[in-house]
Amino acid sequence: MKTASRFPHPSVLLLALAAALPALAPAAAHAQAPQAVGTGITYQGKLQQNGVPANGLFDIEFKIYNHPTLGSVIATATLNSVSVVNGLFTRELNFGTAFDGSARWISIAVRPSGSGQSFTLMNGRQELTPAPYAVGLALPYAATYAAASPLFHLVQTGTGDGMQISAAGGNALELTTTGNTALNAFISGPGTALYGQTTGGNSVFGYNLGQSGNAALFRTEGSANASPAVKIESNGTGDGVHATSRAGHAGFFENTAVGNTDSAVLIQSNADSLALWTKSTGLGGGARFEISNPANPDPAFEAKTNGTGLAGKFGGDVRVQGELHATIGTVLNRATPVAFGTFGNNGLFESSSGNVTVTNVNGVWRIFVVGEGDPSLWTVVASVQYPDVNSGSDEVYVIRIGNPVSVVGQPGNGVFYLRDRCIANCENFATAHSLTFVVYKGV
Numbered sequence: 001m002k003t004a005s006r007f008p009h010p011s012v013l014l015l016a017l018a019a020a021l022p023a024l025a026p027a028a029a030h031a032q033a034p035q036a037v038g039t040g041i042t043y044q045g046k047l048q049q050n051g052v053p054a055n056g057l058f059d060i061e062f063k064i065y066n067h068p069t070l071g072s073v074i075a076t077a078t079l080n081s082v083s084v085v086n087g088l089f090t091r092e093l094n095f096g097t098a099f100d101g102s103a104r105w106i107s108i109a110v111r112p113s114g115s116g117q118s119f120t121l122m123n124g125r126q127e128l129t130p131a132p133y134a135v136g137l138a139l140p141y142a143a144t145y146a147a148a149s150p151l152f153h154l155v156q157t158g159t160g161d162g163m164q165i166s167a168a169g170g171n172a173l174e175l176t177t178t179g180n181t182a183l184n185a186f187i188s189g190p191g192t193a194l195y196g197q198t199t200g201g202n203s204v205f206g207y208n209l210g211q212s213g214n215a216a217l218f219r220t221e222g223s224a225n226a227s228p229a230v231k232i233e234s235n236g237t238g239d240g241v242h243a244t245s246r247a248g249h250a251g252f253f254e255n256t257a258v259g260n261t262d263s264a265v266l267i268q269s270n271a272d273s274l275a276l277w278t279k280s281t282g283l284g285g286g287a288r289f290e291i292s293n294p295a296n297p298d299p300a301f302e303a304k305t306n307g308t309g310l311a312g313k314f315g316g317d318v319r320v321q322g323e324l325h326a327t328i329g330t331v332l333n334r335a336t337p338v339a340f341g342t343f344g345n346n347g348l349f350e351s352s353s354g355n356v357t358v359t360n361v362n363g364v365w366r367i368f369v370v371g372e373g374d375p376s377l378w379t380v381v382a383s384v385q386y387p388d389v390n391s392g393s394d395e396v397y398v399i400r401i402g403n404p405v406s407v408v409g410q411p412g413n414g415v416f417y418l419r420d421r422c423i424a425n426c427e428n429f430a431t432a433h434s435l436t437f438v439v440y441k442g443v
Contacts, residue, residue: 040094046087047110053087057113060091064098065105068125074098081113100145104128325443332443338372339439342385350434365418365435368407372441375404375414382418382437396424397433404439 043062047054060082064074075098079091098104105127109119145151156162165172175182185194196203206215218230234240243250253264269275278287289301303311324336341352347360355370372378384397402417420435 039096039099040092042090043093044088044090045108047084047089048087054084055086056084057081058084058089059111059113059119060089061109061119062093062095063107063109064095064128065107065125066102068105068127071105074104099128334441334443336440337438338378338441339367339369340437341367342434342436344434345432363419365420366415367418367437368413368415369404369439370413372414372439373406373412374441375406375416377442378404378414378416379440379442380404380416380437381440382435384420385434385436394425395422397422399435 047058058081060079062077062079064076065071066074075095077093077095079093082089082091105125107125108122110122111117111119154162183194187193194204204216208215220227220229232240255262255264267275280286291298291300305311320336322336323334326333326335337353339353339356341356341358342350343352343358343365344350347358347365349356349358355372357368359366359368369375369378380401382399382401384399397420400419400421404414404416407413407415416439418435418437420433
């Protein structure tokens with residue numbers, strides 16, 4: 001007993017094509033929704049018994065293998081009570097998802113129905129060759145495979161696109177991964193590795209649902225590559241870049257190489273507008289400039305202009321937590337006072353910088369300044385303050401200031417002397433007045 005195919009080189013998929021295409025050819029009288037092709041295939045065979053066409057009922061067993069002689073059984077289909085007339089039979093087989101694009105072979109065994117005999121293997125294994133209408137490409141198609149190699153690999157050696165996908169409503173392409181990269185776009189030439197275009201929504205959308213990892217990562221690998229890792233151009237009225245954050249920084253820019261002398265951020269404007277505008281609507285500051293390296297001698301903030309305007313302008317009070325230096329011409333001076341104070345005739349301070357004390361020695365005021373060494377660099381400015389200019393007293397006082405000098409045995413401390421003297425309309429009793437001084441230090 002043996003079976004024989006109707007074709008010299010049998011192929012289950014080829015026979016499935018022959019059976020399926022006639023049903024698809026006629027035009028439908030009314031438009032209908034397309035139907036997906038299932039996984040069932042049609043097999044036509046010829047069975048001979050003792051050299052003549054067989055007749056009757058037979059049980060036929062089909063097995064799919066992944067090797068012509070060895071290998072494992074991928075799927076099995078058994079047809080019971082197959083009607084054979086003049087040696088011919090036609091039946092549908094369904095091996096599920098056995099056909100994933102890998103090479104397959106089929107074996108056939110037969111026995112008379114109801115005989116209880118073992119199946120007799122016919123003709124060994126036959127290779128299943130591909131057909132123009134492949135079950136694996138029927139749409140919609142969904143499958144799950146565990147493989148170390150790519151499930152889908154396309155190589156385009158021409159000038160056309162490697163793949164073109166379009167969608168009328170949903171996403172043209174949706175990729176998800178639980179491990180590595182969902183999409184790896186690689187190009188060895190000068191073209192674009194990934195191109196996104198849209199007429200309404202986002203042309204590229206990165207969304208990370210995990211507890212770590214980036215929604216997008218852009219990197220240039222060549223050390224000689226002078227092009228930007230990301231270039232954004234906007235021809236509309238919207239922002240070129242709009243970054244928001246609920247917890248961390250909305251933007252973070254860092255130079256990671258110690259030898260990199262370029263700025264971490266360079267902002268340039270060719271328009272008649274501000275190159276940089278920082279604005280805070282909350283309770284935080286508008287901007288902060290900080291150097292955390294104690295060995296860095298460069299300024300935390302530098303403002304320079306080559307125009308006719310000011311290098312800096314402040315619309316409110318200015319507070320300096322440290323020294324303020326100013327260059328006038330070619331001379332750099334410390335603009336912040338090293339000491340100041342106002343005291344009355346009784347020698348008591350009304351206000352002071354806290355690092356000064358005052359005593360009266362033989363009618364001369366001695367001003368002692370702590371911790372501002374090298375008094376030769378000091379400049380002292382002093383004046384007389386009258387509490388009531390309409391008191392009717394017309395005394396006129398002048399102040400004489402002595403040169404600041406160091407204190408013997410107290411390096412870092414200095415002292416200078418003030419003397420106030422009435423020079424006009426002086427009376428027996430001096431009118432109450434105060435003395436105010438400010439000490440600046442050059443560098």
